Amino acid sequence: MSTAVLAACQALRSDVFVEGFAPEWLQIDGTQIQLQLPFAAKQAAEELIQQFKQEAPQFAHYDWTITVRVEALPAKAATVPAGSSAPQVKNVITIASGKGGVGKSAVTLSLALALKAEGARVGILDGDIYGPSLPTMFGNLTEKLTFTPNRKMLPVNCWGIEGNSLGYLVDTEAAAIWRGPMASRALEQLLFDTQWSNLDYLLVDLPPGTGDIQLTLAQKFPLTAAVVVTTPQNIALADAQKGIAMFQKVDVPVVGLVENMSYFRCGQCGHQEAIFGTQGGDDLARKYQVPVIGHWPLATALRESLDEGKPLQVSTPEHELNAVFAKSAQQLAANLWYLLTPQAE
Numbered sequence: 289m290s291t292a293v294l295a296a297c298q299a300l301r302s303d304v305f306v307e308g309f310a311p312e313w314l315q316i317d318g319t320q321i322q323l324q325l326p327f328a329a330k331q332a333a334e335e336l337i338q339q340f341k342q343e344a345p346q347f348a349h350y351d352w353t354i355t356v357r358v359e360a361l362p363a364k365a366a367t368v369p370a371g372s373s374a375p376q377v378k379n380v381i382t383i384a385s386g387k388g389g390v391g392k393s394a395v396t397l398s399l400a401l402a403l404k405a406e407g408a409r410v411g412i413l414d415g416d417i418y419g420p421s422l423p424t425m426f427g428n429l430t431e432k433l434t435f436t437p438n439r440k441m442l443p444v445n446c447w448g449i450e451g452n453s454l455g456y457l458v459d460t461e462a463a464a465i466w467r468g469p470m471a472s473r474a475l476e477q478l479l480f481d482t483q484w485s486n487l488d489y490l491l492v493d494l495p496p497g498t499g500d501i502q503l504t505l506a507q508k509f510p511l512t513a514a515v516v517v518t519t520p521q522n523i524a525l526a527d528a529q530k531g532i533a534m535f536q537k538v539d540v541p542v543v544g545l546v547e548n549m550s551y552f553r554c555g556q557c558g559h560q561e562a563i564f565g566t567q568g569g570d571d572l573a574r575k576y577q578v579p580v581i582g583h584w585p586l587a588t589a590l591r592e593s594l595d596e597g598k599p600l601q602v603s604t605p606e607h608e609l610n611a612v613f614a615k616s617a618q619q620l621a622a623n624l625w626y627l628l629t630p631q632a633e
């Protein structure tokens with residue numbers, strides 16, 4: 289073990305693990321260095337290791353493996369319906385948008401796969417009663433749920449992500465005429481009567497809007513935090529603003545804003561065009577003091593991959609967009625830690 293590596297381990301401890309971070313363990317075996325640390329510290333640790341490798345050539349042959357530990361952060365108390373039990377999930381994060389069609393489901397799946405790639409156990413609850421999209425995005429439209437002997441729903445599993453959606457249970461044309469209370473009750477059942485395994489993150493894709501259904505769910509679900517998705521267009525921003533205000537009203541912290549369809553990049557010539565305007569998401573984030581966790585481009589490849597049930601992270605791991613999704617997932621995890629743990633104050 290060279291002194292440089294020892295110094296690097298020391299630097300990792302002092303530079304990355306300040307503010308309450310402590311590696312759970314660090315193991316050195318020949319040229320293999322393994323460490324486990326809180327999810328939120330992973331990005332900083334990776335950047336530091338990269339820097340060591342560039343600055344000290346003797347590092348080049350060391351392999352660093354980072355595994356992550358995801359904290360269960362404080363969540364709102366839930367109103368568990370009679371006969372149900374609270375889900376065995378560390379963090380329930382809702383992905384919401386005021387306006388429909390801004391890419392909430394696309395963001396939910398992409399973030400879920402990116403969090404999973406970082407080492408977290410992730411599930412998706414497709415809460416879009418009136419237009420469930422999970423079966424399309426999972427590419428398993430005809431799959432039906434199975435049940436445990438005590439009538440709990442077993443989630444489907446796709447690419448290592450657990451999922452449940454009304455789309456696996458009932459005829460969605462019938463569900464389209466359900467009134468608000470019926471829709472809310474159906475969503476509660478999807479959350480509380482599904483036998484989720486011990487997940488680190490359950491992402492709940494809420495129906496678009498800020499009406500009664502969304503408000504009821506924001507109040508009743510044991511939410512840890514919310515992510516709001518918008519496009520830079522004024523009409524979407526106005527609705528996203530209502531969404532942020534709704535979460536603030538029910539004391540659910542908004543830990544990230546994704547500005548989706550920020551710009552279009554021509555596949556032929558590379559020219560970038562801000563079709564829906566510029567700066568909208570950033571202005572909104574400043575106004576409500578919500579951190580922006582990504583500006584995602586309008587990309588034909590993303591739309592095609594989701595329509596075909598083969599997300600880019602699965603079908604084309606080397607696609608440049610996957611790095612954008614990964615960065616947003618890392619920022620989401622870091623924001624959760626910094627905003628919600630007492631040590632970070």
Ligand SMILES: Nc1ncnc2c1ncn2[C@@H]1O[C@H](COP(=O)(O)OP(=O)(O)OP(=O)(O)O)[C@@H](O)[C@H]1O
Binds near residue numbers: 385389585592
């Ligand atoms: N960044 C993007 N680039 C290209 N297509 C996108 C992008 N984001 C979403 N889409 C596509 O736009 C359509 C609408 O997206 P999505 O279903 O995720 O929106 P939503 O906000 O969940 O809509 P809903 O109103 O049904 O809740 C889908 O076909 C999706 O694949």
